Amino acid sequence: MPLEDLPMWTGALSALPSVGSQPDPIRMSADEIDQVIMAIGEALAHDDLTVDELTEEVVRRTGAWAREPTIPAFQGAWARWRQATSIAANAGVLCHGPLRGRQVTYANPHRLRPFEPMPAEKALTELLHRYLYSYGPATPQQFARWLKTTPTTVKPYFDDLPRVELADHTVWYAPGDDQAADIERAEGVRLLPYFDAYGVGSYPRELLFPGKAFARATARGQAGNYPLLLVDGIVAGVWHQKKSGRTLHVTVEALTSLNRRRRKLLDAEVDRLAAILGAAPSLTLGEVTVGAHA
Structure with missing residues (x-):
């Protein structure tokens, strides 16, 4: 994210209603969340800290309640204050810092450039x-x-x-x-990669993934897990690539017939993809046997 966009994003995200995901007995109150956000901002004002170091600083500034192991995680439980991690990020006082060996650290983005969240x-x-x-x-x-x-x-x-x-x-x-x-129907053939924004972010799904495309090109309704074949802006199949030596093998499973013009456009897409990867193109029309991306 560009630094100049931080005021907009923090102003917008921190204004959204917060819905607590934890059950009532352990859910933090609004006052406790405010205390934790202030503590995080102060603790990260000068140094990057690991989560354990940040826990010590938050507890020192707020109280022992913030350390209570209440959030189920892996084989144990996380400290109570960590419910507010995403809220603190939205407020603009927490972001990822540089790795310390194999440990993740957190930083305060205000150290990169001081800013005020936009109204x-x-x-x-x-x-x-x-x-x-x-x-x-x-x-x-x-x-x-x-x-x-x-x-x-x-x-x-x-x-x-x-x-x-x-x-x-x-x-x-x-x-x-x-x-x-001035909406005009798109024309042409395109090969979109995994998790491309067009497939993931476009709605209504029934218009973008019509008929058999919804079942074949999504993972239980989740878009992005398959590379998409687009025909005139609509999902019409899936595809897969595998580079072997200097050859890029591309398999396209089309759910609609490709006439001569569309086949030429598909050939051009494959040629373009191979050129980007510095390989010779090889196109096969047939079933894609590779499963969805996790």
């Missing part, structure tokens, strides 16, 4: 506009899913945005994004 309304508005410019047109439900919040939280930010009808759905787009208003 919540301004930050969420800016983030929404950027999202729509990248992934739009889209709906409040889709933006909420991407941001891991509720549609009710983000819906007011759509009120003044331009909208258009797409496949019998009302969708919104970013102000000034004239191309989004």
